[in-house]
Amino acid sequence: MAAASNPRPTITPTITLTLTPREEQLRALLLGAAKFIDDRDLGSSRESAAPPGREPLVLRWAGGWVRDKLLGTESHDIDTAINAMTGEAFVDGLRAYCDEPDRRERHGLRAEDVGRLHTVPRNPDKSKHLATSTIRLCGLDVDFVNLRRETYTEESRNPTVEFGTAEEDALRRDATVNALFYNLHTGQVEDLVGGLADLGHRLIRTPMDPLQTFLDDPLRVLRLVRFASRLGFRIDPAAEEVMADERVLGMLKVKISRERIGVELEKMLKGKRPVEALRLIDRLGLYHAVFTDPERADMPKPETASWKSAYECLDFLEVNKTPGSIYDLLVTSEEARYYGWALATLTPWEQLPDDPPLSSGKPALPLPTQAAREGFKAPNKLSDVITAAHRHRPAILRLRDIVRDRREGLDERDRFGMAIRDWDSRGGNWRLQVLFAILVDLAERVAPAGEKGGSASRDDVLAEWQRFLDHLVELDVMNAPSIKRLVDGKILAKELGVKPGRWTGPALDVALAWQLRNPGVEDPAGAIEEVRRRREELGIP
Structure with a gap:
Protein backbone atom coordinates (compact mmCIF):
# COMPACT_ATOMS: atom_id res chain seq x y z
CA MET A 1 0.00 0.00 0.00
CA ALA A 2 1.54 3.29 -1.09
CA ALA A 3 2.07 6.10 1.37
CA ALA A 4 0.28 9.41 0.99
CA SER A 5 2.04 12.02 -1.07
CA ASN A 6 1.99 14.43 1.84
CA PRO A 7 1.76 12.30 4.99
CA ARG A 8 1.11 14.09 8.24
CA PRO A 9 3.50 13.63 11.14
CA THR A 10 2.72 11.05 13.77
CA ILE A 11 1.24 12.84 16.76
CA THR A 12 -0.29 11.77 20.05
CA PRO A 13 -2.09 14.73 21.59
CA THR A 14 -3.00 14.73 25.26
CA ILE A 15 -6.78 14.65 24.95
CA THR A 16 -9.04 12.86 27.38
CA LEU A 17 -12.68 11.89 27.03
CA THR A 18 -15.47 11.92 29.58
CA LEU A 19 -17.01 8.46 29.70
CA THR A 20 -20.53 7.55 30.72
CA PRO A 21 -20.93 5.34 33.81
CA ARG A 22 -21.51 2.30 31.61
CA GLU A 23 -18.45 3.10 29.49
CA GLU A 24 -16.38 3.49 32.67
CA GLN A 25 -17.68 0.13 33.84
CA LEU A 26 -16.75 -1.45 30.51
CA ARG A 27 -13.30 0.12 30.52
CA ALA A 28 -12.55 -1.20 34.02
CA LEU A 29 -13.82 -4.65 33.05
CA LEU A 30 -11.66 -4.83 29.92
CA LEU A 31 -8.56 -3.60 31.73
CA GLY A 32 -9.15 -6.18 34.46
CA ALA A 33 -9.53 -8.91 31.86
CA ALA A 34 -6.38 -7.78 30.03
CA LYS A 35 -4.34 -7.97 33.26
CA PHE A 36 -5.83 -11.38 34.03
CA ILE A 37 -4.90 -12.70 30.57
CA ASP A 38 -1.39 -11.24 30.78
CA ASP A 39 -0.84 -12.74 34.22
CA ARG A 40 -2.05 -16.08 32.93
CA ASP A 41 -0.19 -16.11 29.63
CA LEU A 42 3.01 -14.23 30.46
CA GLY A 43 3.55 -15.66 33.93
CA SER A 44 5.89 -18.46 34.92
CA SER A 45 3.34 -21.24 34.51
CA ARG A 46 4.59 -24.10 32.36
CA GLU A 47 1.06 -24.37 30.95
CA SER A 48 1.27 -20.91 29.42
CA ALA A 49 -0.32 -20.86 25.95
CA ALA A 50 1.00 -17.43 25.03
CA PRO A 51 2.80 -16.97 21.74
CA PRO A 52 6.57 -16.70 22.23
CA GLY A 53 7.59 -13.10 22.85
CA ARG A 54 4.05 -11.70 22.99
CA GLU A 55 3.85 -8.15 24.30
CA PRO A 56 1.58 -7.24 27.20
CA LEU A 57 -1.91 -6.42 26.01
CA VAL A 58 -2.82 -2.87 25.07
CA LEU A 59 -6.49 -2.16 24.41
CA ARG A 60 -7.80 0.74 22.37
CA TRP A 61 -11.28 1.82 21.42
CA ALA A 62 -11.13 2.73 17.78
CA GLY A 63 -12.83 4.46 14.93
CA GLY A 64 -16.42 5.64 14.99
CA TRP A 65 -16.91 5.62 18.74
CA VAL A 66 -13.93 7.94 19.27
CA ARG A 67 -15.05 10.22 16.44
CA ASP A 68 -18.62 10.43 17.71
CA LYS A 69 -17.46 10.97 21.29
CA LEU A 70 -15.37 13.95 20.21
CA LEU A 71 -18.36 15.29 18.25
CA GLY A 72 -20.63 14.91 21.28
CA THR A 73 -22.71 12.19 19.65
CA GLU A 74 -23.90 9.17 21.64
CA SER A 75 -22.73 5.77 20.39
CA HIS A 76 -23.64 2.29 21.61
CA ASP A 77 -21.23 0.36 19.38
CA ILE A 78 -17.56 0.17 20.33
CA ASP A 79 -14.72 -1.33 18.31
CA THR A 80 -11.88 -2.58 20.50
CA ALA A 81 -8.47 -2.97 18.87
CA ILE A 82 -5.99 -5.35 20.52
CA ASN A 83 -2.25 -5.17 19.94
CA ALA A 84 -1.11 -8.75 20.51
CA MET A 85 -4.06 -11.15 20.39
CA THR A 86 -6.99 -11.99 18.15
CA GLY A 87 -10.41 -10.77 19.15
CA GLU A 88 -11.74 -14.27 19.64
CA ALA A 89 -8.86 -15.26 21.91
CA PHE A 90 -9.33 -12.12 24.00
CA VAL A 91 -13.06 -12.72 24.41
CA ASP A 92 -12.35 -16.29 25.50
CA GLY A 93 -10.05 -14.88 28.21
CA LEU A 94 -12.62 -12.22 29.10
CA ARG A 95 -15.32 -14.81 29.67
CA ALA A 96 -12.93 -16.88 31.81
CA TYR A 97 -12.23 -13.72 33.81
CA CYS A 98 -15.96 -13.11 34.30
CA ASP A 99 -16.62 -16.68 35.40
CA GLU A 100 -15.38 -15.88 38.91
CA PRO A 101 -18.24 -14.51 41.09
CA ASP A 102 -15.96 -12.16 43.04
CA ARG A 103 -14.81 -10.48 39.82
CA ARG A 104 -18.36 -10.06 38.61
CA GLU A 105 -19.23 -8.48 41.93
CA ARG A 106 -16.15 -6.22 41.80
CA HIS A 107 -17.27 -4.86 38.41
CA GLY A 108 -20.96 -4.67 39.33
CA LEU A 109 -21.93 -7.10 36.59
CA ARG A 110 -25.47 -8.37 36.31
CA ALA A 111 -26.33 -11.61 34.54
CA GLU A 112 -27.35 -9.76 31.39
CA ASP A 113 -24.17 -7.64 31.31
CA VAL A 114 -22.10 -10.37 29.63
CA GLY A 115 -23.73 -11.71 26.49
CA ARG A 116 -22.91 -14.46 24.07
CA LEU A 117 -19.91 -14.38 21.79
CA HIS A 118 -20.62 -14.02 18.09
CA THR A 119 -17.78 -14.28 15.59
CA VAL A 120 -18.13 -13.03 12.01
CA PRO A 121 -15.66 -15.11 9.97
CA ARG A 122 -13.30 -13.62 7.43
CA ASN A 123 -14.49 -13.65 3.83
CA PRO A 124 -11.82 -12.27 1.49
CA ASP A 125 -14.02 -12.65 -1.57
CA LYS A 126 -16.31 -10.03 -0.07
CA SER A 127 -13.49 -7.83 1.25
CA LYS A 128 -13.97 -9.11 4.80
CA HIS A 129 -10.35 -9.81 5.55
CA LEU A 130 -10.36 -10.57 9.27
CA ALA A 131 -12.68 -12.34 11.69
CA THR A 132 -14.46 -10.07 14.17
CA SER A 133 -15.71 -11.17 17.58
CA THR A 134 -18.73 -9.37 19.00
CA ILE A 135 -20.22 -9.56 22.48
CA ARG A 136 -22.77 -7.55 24.44
CA LEU A 137 -21.08 -6.03 27.50
CA CYS A 138 -22.49 -3.58 30.04
CA GLY A 139 -25.34 -2.68 27.72
CA LEU A 140 -23.00 -1.92 24.80
CA ASP A 141 -22.22 -3.84 21.62
CA VAL A 142 -18.46 -4.39 21.59
CA ASP A 143 -16.38 -5.72 18.70
CA PHE A 144 -12.89 -7.13 19.27
CA VAL A 145 -10.25 -7.44 16.58
CA ASN A 146 -6.47 -7.26 16.57
CA LEU A 147 -4.53 -4.32 15.17
CA ARG A 148 -3.44 -5.20 11.66
CA ARG A 149 -1.69 -4.11 8.57
CA GLU A 150 -2.87 -4.98 5.08
CA THR A 151 -0.56 -5.49 2.11
CA TYR A 152 -2.04 -5.49 -1.38
CA THR A 153 -0.39 -6.83 -4.52
CA GLU A 154 -1.32 -6.57 -8.18
CA GLU A 155 -1.58 -10.36 -8.39
CA SER A 156 -4.47 -10.60 -5.90
CA ARG A 157 -7.47 -8.47 -5.07
CA ASN A 158 -7.31 -9.69 -1.45
CA PRO A 159 -4.67 -8.30 0.91
CA THR A 160 -2.27 -10.15 3.13
CA VAL A 161 -3.47 -9.38 6.65
CA GLU A 162 -1.02 -9.53 9.56
CA PHE A 163 -0.73 -8.26 13.10
CA GLY A 164 0.28 -4.62 12.96
CA THR A 165 1.03 -1.57 15.05
CA ALA A 166 -1.47 1.11 15.96
CA GLU A 167 -0.06 3.38 13.27
CA GLU A 168 -0.25 0.65 10.61
CA ASP A 169 -3.84 -0.01 11.65
CA ALA A 170 -4.69 3.69 11.45
CA LEU A 171 -3.15 4.01 8.00
CA ARG A 172 -5.25 1.21 6.52
CA ARG A 173 -8.57 2.84 7.56
CA ASP A 174 -10.93 4.61 5.18
CA ALA A 175 -10.77 8.10 6.70
CA THR A 176 -8.56 9.91 9.18
CA VAL A 177 -11.54 10.83 11.37
CA ASN A 178 -12.25 7.10 11.66
CA ALA A 179 -8.62 6.30 12.54
CA LEU A 180 -8.55 7.81 16.05
CA PHE A 181 -7.86 5.63 19.08
CA TYR A 182 -8.78 5.92 22.75
CA ASN A 183 -6.13 4.14 24.83
CA LEU A 184 -7.92 2.40 27.72
CA HIS A 185 -4.73 2.26 29.78
CA THR A 186 -3.76 5.96 29.53
CA GLY A 187 -7.25 7.37 29.10
CA GLN A 188 -6.02 9.52 26.20
CA VAL A 189 -6.94 9.94 22.55
CA GLU A 190 -4.22 8.86 20.12
CA ASP A 191 -4.11 10.54 16.73
CA LEU A 192 -1.58 8.98 14.36
CA VAL A 193 -2.77 10.31 10.99
CA GLY A 194 -4.08 13.84 11.57
CA GLY A 195 -7.67 12.88 12.29
CA LEU A 196 -8.17 15.51 14.99
CA ALA A 197 -7.25 18.34 12.64
CA ASP A 198 -9.57 16.94 9.97
CA LEU A 199 -12.34 16.61 12.54
CA GLY A 200 -11.89 20.27 13.38
CA HIS A 201 -11.96 21.21 9.70
CA ARG A 202 -14.98 18.94 9.10
CA LEU A 203 -12.99 17.12 6.43
CA ILE A 204 -13.16 13.53 5.19
CA ARG A 205 -9.64 12.56 4.06
CA THR A 206 -7.96 9.21 3.45
CA PRO A 207 -4.89 8.43 5.59
CA MET A 208 -3.02 7.11 2.55
CA ASP A 209 -2.93 8.13 -1.12
CA PRO A 210 -6.60 8.28 -2.13
CA LEU A 211 -6.34 6.48 -5.47
CA GLN A 212 -4.42 3.58 -3.98
CA THR A 213 -6.79 3.55 -1.00
CA PHE A 214 -9.79 3.14 -3.32
CA LEU A 215 -8.10 0.60 -5.57
CA ASP A 216 -7.21 -1.48 -2.51
CA ASP A 217 -10.83 -1.42 -1.30
CA PRO A 218 -13.28 0.34 -3.64
CA LEU A 219 -16.07 0.17 -1.04
CA ARG A 220 -14.25 3.03 0.69
CA VAL A 221 -15.65 5.32 -2.01
CA LEU A 222 -19.17 4.72 -0.74
CA ARG A 223 -18.11 4.76 2.88
CA LEU A 224 -16.64 8.23 2.43
CA VAL A 225 -19.88 9.37 0.82
CA ARG A 226 -21.83 7.96 3.76
CA PHE A 227 -19.67 9.59 6.40
CA ALA A 228 -19.61 12.94 4.61
CA SER A 229 -23.41 12.96 4.29
CA ARG A 230 -24.01 11.73 7.82
CA LEU A 231 -21.59 14.12 9.50
CA GLY A 232 -22.13 17.09 7.20
CA PHE A 233 -18.41 17.10 6.32
CA ARG A 234 -16.79 17.83 2.97
CA ILE A 235 -14.63 15.29 1.18
CA ASP A 236 -10.97 16.12 0.53
CA PRO A 237 -10.68 17.41 -3.07
CA ALA A 238 -7.76 15.04 -3.70
CA ALA A 239 -10.06 12.12 -2.89
CA GLU A 240 -12.97 13.51 -4.89
CA GLU A 241 -10.77 13.71 -7.99
CA VAL A 242 -10.25 9.94 -8.09
CA MET A 243 -13.47 8.55 -6.60
CA ALA A 244 -14.99 8.13 -10.06
CA ASP A 245 -11.74 7.03 -11.71
CA GLU A 246 -12.57 4.30 -14.24
CA ARG A 247 -10.17 1.92 -12.53
CA VAL A 248 -11.85 2.48 -9.17
CA LEU A 249 -15.38 2.07 -10.51
CA GLY A 250 -14.30 -1.01 -12.45
CA MET A 251 -12.92 -2.56 -9.27
CA LEU A 252 -16.08 -1.58 -7.40
CA LYS A 253 -18.09 -3.69 -9.82
CA VAL A 254 -15.92 -6.82 -9.68
CA LYS A 255 -14.25 -6.74 -6.27
CA ILE A 256 -17.03 -5.78 -3.85
CA SER A 257 -20.11 -7.88 -3.25
CA ARG A 258 -23.36 -6.14 -4.08
CA GLU A 259 -24.62 -7.05 -0.60
CA ARG A 260 -21.94 -4.81 0.94
CA ILE A 261 -22.85 -2.02 -1.46
CA GLY A 262 -26.45 -2.48 -0.36
CA VAL A 263 -25.46 -2.18 3.30
CA GLU A 264 -23.69 1.13 2.66
CA LEU A 265 -26.58 2.48 0.59
CA GLU A 266 -29.14 1.45 3.18
CA LYS A 267 -27.21 3.27 5.90
CA MET A 268 -27.10 6.39 3.71
CA LEU A 269 -30.82 6.30 2.94
CA LYS A 270 -31.81 5.61 6.54
CA GLY A 271 -29.69 8.49 7.80
CA LYS A 272 -30.91 11.93 8.78
CA ARG A 273 -30.00 13.55 5.44
CA PRO A 274 -30.11 10.98 2.62
CA VAL A 275 -30.30 13.79 0.09
CA GLU A 276 -26.70 14.75 0.91
CA ALA A 277 -25.52 11.25 0.00
CA LEU A 278 -27.42 11.31 -3.30
CA ARG A 279 -26.02 14.74 -4.13
CA LEU A 280 -22.52 13.35 -3.70
CA ILE A 281 -23.23 10.19 -5.71
CA ASP A 282 -24.65 12.38 -8.45
CA ARG A 283 -21.94 15.03 -8.44
CA LEU A 284 -19.07 12.56 -8.23
CA GLY A 285 -20.40 10.40 -11.09
CA LEU A 286 -20.95 7.23 -9.07
CA TYR A 287 -24.53 6.48 -10.15
CA HIS A 288 -23.85 3.79 -12.74
CA ALA A 289 -21.44 1.91 -10.47
CA VAL A 290 -24.15 1.47 -7.83
CA PHE A 291 -27.48 1.28 -9.64
CA THR A 292 -26.85 -1.38 -12.25
CA ASP A 293 -26.66 -5.09 -12.86
CA PRO A 294 -22.89 -5.73 -13.02
CA GLU A 295 -23.43 -9.26 -14.34
CA ARG A 296 -25.41 -8.06 -17.36
CA ALA A 297 -23.08 -7.01 -20.19
CA ASP A 298 -25.80 -5.15 -22.11
CA MET A 299 -27.23 -3.29 -19.12
CA PRO A 300 -28.19 0.17 -20.40
CA LYS A 301 -27.15 3.41 -18.73
CA PRO A 302 -29.90 5.96 -18.22
CA GLU A 303 -29.19 9.67 -18.39
CA THR A 304 -29.00 11.21 -14.93
CA ALA A 305 -29.19 14.91 -15.82
CA SER A 306 -32.75 15.21 -14.46
CA TRP A 307 -32.28 12.88 -11.48
CA LYS A 308 -31.51 15.85 -9.25
CA SER A 309 -35.08 17.12 -9.63
CA ALA A 310 -36.41 13.86 -8.18
CA TYR A 311 -34.24 13.52 -5.09
CA GLU A 312 -34.34 17.24 -4.33
CA CYS A 313 -38.12 17.08 -4.53
CA LEU A 314 -38.31 14.21 -2.04
CA ASP A 315 -36.09 16.14 0.33
CA PHE A 316 -38.33 19.20 -0.09
CA LEU A 317 -41.42 17.12 0.67
CA GLU A 318 -39.82 15.53 3.72
CA VAL A 319 -38.47 18.77 5.17
CA ASN A 320 -41.79 20.56 4.63
CA LYS A 321 -44.05 17.82 5.90
CA THR A 322 -47.31 19.07 7.43
CA PRO A 323 -50.59 17.28 8.29
CA GLY A 324 -52.29 16.31 5.04
CA SER A 325 -49.26 17.12 2.88
CA ILE A 326 -48.01 14.81 0.14
CA TYR A 327 -45.27 13.38 2.34
CA ASP A 328 -47.58 13.01 5.34
CA LEU A 329 -50.13 11.08 3.30
CA LEU A 330 -47.72 8.83 1.42
CA VAL A 331 -44.83 8.08 3.81
CA THR A 332 -46.30 6.52 6.93
CA SER A 333 -43.43 4.64 8.61
CA GLU A 334 -39.65 4.50 8.90
CA GLU A 335 -39.58 1.54 6.52
CA ALA A 336 -41.67 3.54 4.04
CA ARG A 337 -39.20 6.41 4.37
CA TYR A 338 -36.30 4.14 3.42
CA TYR A 339 -38.28 2.62 0.56
CA GLY A 340 -39.24 6.10 -0.63
CA TRP A 341 -35.61 7.18 -0.83
CA ALA A 342 -34.70 3.91 -2.55
CA LEU A 343 -37.39 4.63 -5.15
CA ALA A 344 -35.96 8.12 -5.62
CA THR A 345 -32.62 6.60 -6.63
CA LEU A 346 -34.28 4.68 -9.47
CA THR A 347 -36.23 7.42 -11.27
CA PRO A 348 -33.65 7.74 -14.11
CA TRP A 349 -34.54 4.23 -15.29
CA GLU A 350 -38.11 5.28 -16.16
CA GLN A 351 -36.88 7.09 -19.29
CA LEU A 352 -35.83 3.78 -20.88
CA PRO A 353 -38.13 1.28 -22.67
CA ASP A 354 -38.82 -2.07 -21.08
CA ASP A 355 -36.87 -5.13 -22.10
CA PRO A 356 -38.64 -7.41 -24.61
CA PRO A 357 -40.95 -10.05 -23.10
CA LEU A 358 -39.38 -13.31 -22.00
CA SER A 359 -39.51 -16.40 -24.22
CA SER A 360 -42.42 -17.57 -22.06
CA GLY A 361 -44.37 -14.49 -23.04
CA LYS A 362 -44.23 -13.00 -19.56
CA PRO A 363 -43.05 -9.40 -19.22
CA ALA A 364 -39.39 -8.96 -18.34
CA LEU A 365 -38.49 -7.60 -14.96
CA PRO A 366 -38.53 -3.79 -15.13
CA LEU A 367 -35.13 -2.14 -15.49
CA PRO A 368 -35.42 -0.20 -12.20
CA THR A 369 -36.10 -3.48 -10.40
CA GLN A 370 -33.10 -5.09 -12.07
CA ALA A 371 -30.92 -2.16 -11.04
CA ALA A 372 -32.11 -2.43 -7.45
CA ARG A 373 -32.15 -6.19 -7.07
CA GLU A 374 -28.77 -6.77 -8.68
CA GLY A 375 -27.14 -3.40 -8.01
CA PHE A 376 -27.63 -3.16 -4.27
CA LYS A 377 -29.45 -6.42 -3.52
CA ALA A 378 -32.78 -4.83 -2.66
CA PRO A 379 -34.87 -7.23 -0.56
CA ASN A 380 -37.85 -8.94 -2.18
CA LYS A 381 -40.41 -6.69 -0.51
CA LEU A 382 -38.75 -3.54 -1.82
CA SER A 383 -38.24 -5.12 -5.26
CA ASP A 384 -41.96 -5.91 -5.42
CA VAL A 385 -42.83 -2.29 -4.63
CA ILE A 386 -40.41 -1.07 -7.33
CA THR A 387 -41.92 -3.42 -9.92
CA ALA A 388 -45.46 -2.36 -9.03
CA ALA A 389 -44.52 1.33 -9.03
CA HIS A 390 -43.13 0.98 -12.55
CA ARG A 391 -46.04 -1.02 -13.96
CA HIS A 392 -48.81 1.00 -12.34
CA ARG A 393 -47.40 4.43 -13.09
CA PRO A 394 -49.47 4.92 -16.29
CA ALA A 395 -52.68 4.06 -14.41
CA ILE A 396 -51.75 6.41 -11.56
CA LEU A 397 -51.14 9.21 -14.05
CA ARG A 398 -54.53 8.61 -15.71
CA LEU A 399 -56.35 9.04 -12.42
CA ARG A 400 -54.25 12.11 -11.62
CA ASP A 401 -55.30 13.58 -14.96
CA ILE A 402 -58.98 12.97 -14.22
CA VAL A 403 -58.64 15.06 -11.08
CA ARG A 404 -56.40 17.70 -12.61
CA ASP A 405 -58.60 18.21 -15.68
CA ARG A 406 -61.94 17.65 -13.91
CA ARG A 407 -62.80 14.89 -16.36
CA GLU A 408 -65.70 12.47 -16.40
CA GLY A 409 -65.47 9.96 -13.57
CA LEU A 410 -64.12 12.48 -11.07
CA ASP A 411 -66.66 11.53 -8.40
CA GLU A 412 -66.70 7.77 -9.07
CA ARG A 413 -65.55 6.51 -5.68
CA ASP A 414 -65.48 2.93 -6.92
CA ARG A 415 -63.11 3.78 -9.78
CA PHE A 416 -60.55 5.31 -7.45
CA GLY A 417 -61.02 2.83 -4.62
CA MET A 418 -60.79 -0.27 -6.81
CA ALA A 419 -57.69 1.11 -8.55
CA ILE A 420 -55.98 1.67 -5.21
CA ARG A 421 -56.86 -1.85 -4.08
CA ASP A 422 -55.45 -3.25 -7.33
CA TRP A 423 -52.17 -1.32 -6.99
CA ASP A 424 -51.81 -2.44 -3.41
CA SER A 425 -52.57 -6.10 -4.10
CA ARG A 426 -49.99 -6.22 -6.89
CA GLY A 427 -46.80 -5.23 -5.11
CA GLY A 428 -47.92 -3.63 -1.86
CA ASN A 429 -47.72 -0.10 -0.46
CA TRP A 430 -49.72 1.77 -3.09
CA ARG A 431 -48.83 5.06 -1.42
CA LEU A 432 -45.15 4.62 -2.31
CA GLN A 433 -46.15 3.71 -5.86
CA VAL A 434 -47.85 7.10 -6.09
CA LEU A 435 -44.78 8.76 -4.57
CA PHE A 436 -42.64 7.19 -7.29
CA ALA A 437 -45.02 8.53 -9.94
CA ILE A 438 -44.68 12.01 -8.43
CA LEU A 439 -40.87 11.89 -8.42
CA VAL A 440 -40.69 10.64 -12.00
CA ASP A 441 -43.15 13.33 -13.05
CA LEU A 442 -40.96 15.97 -11.42
CA ALA A 443 -37.85 14.62 -13.14
CA GLU A 444 -39.59 14.68 -16.51
CA ARG A 445 -41.24 18.10 -16.26
CA VAL A 446 -39.10 20.23 -13.96
CA ALA A 447 -35.54 21.31 -14.66
CA PRO A 448 -33.08 20.99 -11.76
CA ALA A 449 -32.63 24.16 -9.74
CA GLY A 450 -30.33 26.63 -11.48
CA GLU A 451 -30.71 24.95 -14.88
CA LYS A 452 -32.78 25.90 -17.91
CA GLY A 453 -35.47 23.75 -19.43
CA GLY A 454 -38.49 21.96 -18.08
CA SER A 455 -42.14 22.52 -18.95
CA ALA A 456 -43.40 23.37 -15.46
CA SER A 457 -42.34 24.56 -12.03
CA ARG A 458 -41.97 22.27 -9.04
CA ASP A 459 -44.71 24.12 -7.17
CA ASP A 460 -47.16 23.70 -10.04
CA VAL A 461 -46.47 19.98 -10.41
CA LEU A 462 -46.72 19.34 -6.69
CA ALA A 463 -49.96 21.34 -6.55
CA GLU A 464 -51.46 18.94 -9.12
CA TRP A 465 -50.49 15.94 -7.03
CA GLN A 466 -51.68 17.56 -3.83
CA ARG A 467 -55.11 18.10 -5.41
CA PHE A 468 -55.12 14.45 -6.48
CA LEU A 469 -54.39 13.24 -2.96
CA ASP A 470 -56.85 15.71 -1.43
CA HIS A 471 -59.48 14.23 -3.74
CA LEU A 472 -58.68 10.72 -2.54
CA VAL A 473 -59.11 11.94 1.02
CA GLU A 474 -62.44 13.57 0.15
CA LEU A 475 -63.63 10.33 -1.46
CA ASP A 476 -62.45 8.48 1.68
CA VAL A 477 -60.52 5.86 -0.30
CA MET A 478 -57.05 6.25 1.21
CA ASN A 479 -57.65 3.07 3.20
CA ALA A 480 -59.43 1.24 0.38
CA PRO A 481 -57.11 -1.82 0.60
CA SER A 482 -58.29 -2.49 4.16
CA ILE A 483 -62.05 -2.13 3.53
CA LYS A 484 -63.86 -5.19 4.84
CA ARG A 485 -66.06 -6.86 2.26
CA LEU A 486 -69.79 -7.19 3.00
CA VAL A 487 -69.94 -10.52 1.17
CA ASP A 488 -67.52 -13.33 0.49
Missing part, protein backbone atom coordinates in the same frame (compact mmCIF):
# COMPACT_ATOMS: atom_id res chain seq x y z
CA GLY A 489 -67.43 -16.10 -2.10
CA LYS A 490 -69.44 -18.55 0.01
CA ILE A 491 -72.22 -16.06 0.61
CA LEU A 492 -72.43 -15.18 -3.08
CA ALA A 493 -72.46 -18.84 -4.15
CA LYS A 494 -75.24 -19.61 -1.68
CA GLU A 495 -77.36 -16.63 -2.69
CA LEU A 496 -76.93 -17.38 -6.40
CA GLY A 497 -77.43 -21.13 -5.96
CA VAL A 498 -74.20 -22.13 -7.71
CA LYS A 499 -70.82 -23.51 -6.81
CA PRO A 500 -67.78 -21.20 -6.50
CA GLY A 501 -65.70 -21.04 -9.67
CA ARG A 502 -63.71 -18.78 -11.96
CA TRP A 503 -66.51 -16.24 -11.73
CA THR A 504 -66.00 -15.72 -7.98
CA GLY A 505 -63.14 -13.19 -8.06
CA PRO A 506 -64.69 -10.85 -10.65
CA ALA A 507 -68.05 -11.12 -8.90
CA LEU A 508 -66.51 -10.16 -5.58
CA ASP A 509 -64.98 -7.10 -7.25
CA VAL A 510 -68.42 -6.12 -8.59
CA ALA A 511 -69.82 -6.44 -5.08
CA LEU A 512 -66.98 -4.39 -3.59
CA ALA A 513 -67.38 -1.67 -6.25
CA TRP A 514 -71.06 -1.45 -5.26
CA GLN A 515 -69.96 -1.21 -1.66
CA LEU A 516 -67.62 1.68 -2.52
CA ARG A 517 -70.45 3.49 -4.31
CA ASN A 518 -72.63 3.07 -1.27
CA PRO A 519 -70.47 3.97 1.74
CA GLY A 520 -71.96 3.28 5.14
CA VAL A 521 -74.42 0.63 3.90
CA GLU A 522 -74.07 -2.54 5.98
CA ASP A 523 -76.78 -4.67 4.38
CA PRO A 524 -75.16 -6.82 1.64
CA ALA A 525 -78.42 -7.25 -0.26
CA GLY A 526 -77.67 -4.44 -2.71
CA ALA A 527 -74.21 -5.84 -3.50
CA ILE A 528 -75.66 -9.31 -4.08
CA GLU A 529 -78.34 -7.91 -6.33
CA GLU A 530 -75.72 -6.06 -8.37
CA VAL A 531 -73.89 -9.34 -8.97
CA ARG A 532 -77.16 -11.06 -9.88
CA ARG A 533 -77.98 -8.31 -12.37
CA ARG A 534 -74.61 -8.82 -14.08
CA ARG A 535 -74.76 -12.59 -13.90
CA GLU A 536 -74.45 -13.22 -17.64
CA GLU A 537 -71.62 -10.69 -18.02
CA LEU A 538 -69.69 -12.42 -15.21
CA GLY A 539 -70.22 -15.88 -16.69
CA ILE A 540 -72.06 -17.20 -13.65
CA PRO A 541 -73.88 -20.46 -14.53
